Amino acid sequence: MAESPRIAQAVLEGLEQVRGWQEDFYRDLHAHPELSHREFGTAGKVADRLKTSGYQVQSGIGGTGVVGVLHNGSGPAVLLRADMDALPVEEATGLEYASTVRATDADGNDVPVMHACGHDLHVTALLGAAQLLAEGAEHWNGTVVALFQPAEETGDGARTMVVDGLAERLPKVDVALAQHVFPVPAGTVCTHSGPFLAAADSLRITVYGRGGHGSMPQATVDPVVLAAMIVVRLQTIVSRETAPSESAVLTVGSISAGSKSNVIPDSAVLQVNLRTYSEQTRTAFLEAIRRIVTAECEASASPKPPEFEIFDRFPPTVNDADATDRVAESFGAFFGDRAISVPKGTASEDFSDIPTALDAPYTYWGFGGIDPELYREAAEQGRVNQDIPVNHSPSFAPVIQPTLDTGTQALVVAAMAWLGAA
Numbered sequence: 001m002a003e004s005p006r007i008a009q010a011v012l013e014g015l016e017q018v019r020g021w022q023e024d025f026y027r028d029l030h031a032h033p034e035l036s037h038r039e040f041g042t043a044g045k046v047a048d049r050l051k052t053s054g055y056q057v058q059s060g061i062g063g064t065g066v067v068g069v070l071h072n073g074s075g076p077a078v079l080l081r082a083d084m085d086a087l088p089v090e091e092a093t094g095l096e097y098a099s100t101v102r103a104t105d106a107d108g109n110d111v112p113v114m115h116a117c118g119h120d121l122h123v124t125a126l127l128g129a130a131q132l133l134a135e136g137a138e139h140w141n142g143t144v145v146a147l148f149q150p151a152e153e154t155g156d157g158a159r160t161m162v163v164d165g166l167a168e169r170l171p172k173v174d175v176a177l178a179q180h181v182f183p184v185p186a187g188t189v190c191t192h193s194g195p196f197l198a199a200a201d202s203l204r205i206t207v208y209g210r211g212g213h214g215s216m217p218q219a220t221v222d223p224v225v226l227a228a229m230i231v232v233r234l235q236t237i238v239s240r241e242t243a244p245s246e247s248a249v250l251t252v253g254s255i256s257a258g259s260k261s262n263v264i265p266d267s268a269v270l271q272v273n274l275r276t277y278s279e280q281t282r283t284a285f286l287e288a289i290r291r292i293v294t295a296e297c298e299a300s301a302s303p304k305p306p307e308f309e310i311f312d313r314f315p316p317t318v319n320d321a322d323a324t325d326r327v328a329e330s331f332g333a334f335f336g337d338r339a340i341s342v343p344k345g346t347a348s349e350d351f352s353d354i355p356t357a358l359d360a361p362y363t364y365w366g367f368g369g370i371d372p373e374l375y376r377e378a379a380e381q382g383r384v385n386q387d388i389p390v391n392h393s394p395s396f397a398p399v400i401q402p403t404l405d406t407g408t409q410a411l412v413v414a415a416m417a418w419l420g421a422a
Contacts, residue, residue, distance in 0.1 A: 001266075004335035007420035008413045011136035015408065018128045022408070023400055025049075025127070027097040029120035033313065034085030035103055036151035037160075039064045042084045042123065046148045046267070047375035049127045053134045058169055062160030063173035067169065067170065068146040070134055070225065075142025076174040076418040079360070080129065080411050081351055082122035088124035089114040092394035117391045118181035118369060118398055123148060125179075125407030132412055133419075140419035143171055147354070155314040158353035167358055175323055176355035177364065177414050179407060183390045185375045186403045189331050189410050190342040190366040193324040197317035197364070198249070198275035199282050200348035201290065201310055203232075205270045206302040207297055224257050226300045230270065230293055231255070237288045241296045249275040249346050275346045277316055283418035314348035320361035325361050330417040331410070347391075365414075367406050369398030 025045075034042055043064045050057045055068030064084070090112035091098045101113040108414055130146045151157030182190060207230065209223030231252045240246050250272065257268035272289065276282040293306050332341035355362035370388055378387040389395035 004414065004416045004420040007139050008334060009418040010139045011132050011412055011416065011420075013408060014132050014135050015128075015405065016324055018131055018408070019405065022124050022128045022404055026124040026404060029123060030095075030115050031097045031099055031171070033099050033101055033115045033120070034084075035084040035088065035105060036154040036157065038103070039084040039150050040190045041293060042147065043130070043150075043276060045308070046084070046123060046127065050130060050146060053131045054134040055130065055134070061166060061169065062150060062157065062162075062164040064150040064163045064165075066148040068130060069171065070130070070144045070146075072137045072143065073141040075140070077143040077171050078415045079145040079147055079170075079173045079176040079355070079358070080126055080415060081147045081176065081178040081354060082126040082155065083119045083147055083149045084123055085119060085151050085153050085157065086113050086115045087117060087153055087392060088112065089116040089392065089394050091116070093397040095397055114328065114394065116393060116396050116406050117153065118396070121181050121369065121398055121403060122179065122409055125140055127407040128404075129411035131157060132408070133415065137205055140416060142419045144415065144419070145170055145173060149351075149354070149414050152350055155350045156226070156347070158350040162353060163243060163265040163355040166354065172356070173355070173358045173360040175418055176358065176360045177327070177362065177411070178351045178364045179410055180349070180364070180366050181369040181391075181403065181407065183370055183396070184368040184398050185370055185372040186368045186401075187372060187406050188338045188340060188368040189335055189406065190330040190340055190368070191324055191331065191363070192342050192344060193217070193319055193321045194319050195277040195316060196344050198277055198346045199316040201274045201282065201286065202312040203272045203274070203292050204309040204311065205272060205293055206267055207270070207293065208267050208302050208306070209265065209300070210303055211266040212264050214264055216333050217264065220264045220265050220300055221254055221303060223302075224259050224265070226296060227255050227257060227268040227270055230296050230302070231293050234272070234289065235298060237285060237292070241284070241288055242281070246281055246358055247283060247344070248347070250285070260420070268271075275348065277344065279316075289406050314350050315352045315356070316362050317352050319363040323361045324363040327365065327414045328415045330413050334409070365410065367403070367410055369403045371399045
């Protein structure tokens with residue numbers, strides 16, 4: 001372990017050569033984004049690069065997933081993962097290589113498409129790290145598994161790969177590693193041990209009333225009023241049923257009901273999003289939502305029981321303590337004071353479905369993508385939230401360097417904590 005940062009530096013000696021194609025490859029990916037489960041062009045480019053680097057490649061796992069395996073003697077097997085999909089967002093970065101792509105989404109709608117979350121960076125960094133590890137194979141022993149996952153944004157890409165027999169296609173994995181670009185200064189790497197990202201559940205709740213004329217409310221059961229009471233009461237799950245020491249977020253993001261001001265409708269639909277950090281809290285929240293909605297429907301004399309549909313489920317990301325400490329130590333030795341510890345966040349990610357299915361410990365970290373000087377100025381003025389675009393923003397535009405170098409270095413340094421350990 002003590003030798004691994006030095007060995008990582010030896011592997012990274014080829015970074016300048018890799019950088020020569022990486023930056024153009026990144027611009028091309030950014031200009032040609034693809035929606036979840038439709039990453040066919042991206043997957044093809046990934047497979048070609050992996051084959052050129054000498055990896056045994058399997059494509060089409062879970063639809064568009066790609067895996068490259070490189071055996072290099074006896075030793076640990078390290079899985080490195082990147083996600084490939086983009087978002088239905090219209091780009092407003094003004095970049096020369098900005099996306100102008102439009103596509104048809106899963107509901108048949110024509111939508112703009114943008115890499116607004118940095119998955120193009122993740123793919124490019126992992127391909128660079130994969131090449132460096134292949135070319136520097138004399139410095140390490142073991143197996144590298146480079147996994148490129150579809151459909152992280154919809155929360156089911158990892159599961160589709162697992163269901164498609166991912167575990168049977170891979171050697172036994174000793175540790176799984178992944179990263180994500182964050183809206184923090186480029187050049188930094190950010191680790192966190194334990195619960196890091198929240199589980200997320202989206203629910204579609206339909207409640208029923210009895211429609212009628214707005215002038216005769218006594219002959220109706222108004223589902224709009226019912227929905228309003230539910231919204232208010234749901235807020236008490238966090239404020240009155242959750243310990244102050246336990247973090248959780250509940251959002252009612254959408255209410256749909258009615259079509260005219262003087263018509264009381266027959267039903268209302270609420271869309272609710274829930275973020276929790278433990279299965280116990282998650283279960284308690286889902287039960288509380290059902291209890292409150294059902295009780296409010298009964299209190300309003302609703303003619304039909306409510307209906308619940310759960311969609312877009314994300315698992316929690318709970319970083320293994322030993323694996324995280326190992327990576328953090330290597331990052332500290334390699335990056336110095338640019339390696340920092342960060343608090344947990346309420347974003348969500350489906351990566352953990354993969355190591356869970358493989359019965360492997362994992363850790364997931366962040367690396368910065370914002371121009372350091374721009375971030376410093378915003379911080380000094382107390383305007384980070386106003387001036388620094390975040391992931392999923394149409395203005396989210398990570399600077400190519402040092403972001404790409406840092407993402408590539410981080411993957412190599414983390415992998416070598418196992419592959420290059422003395």
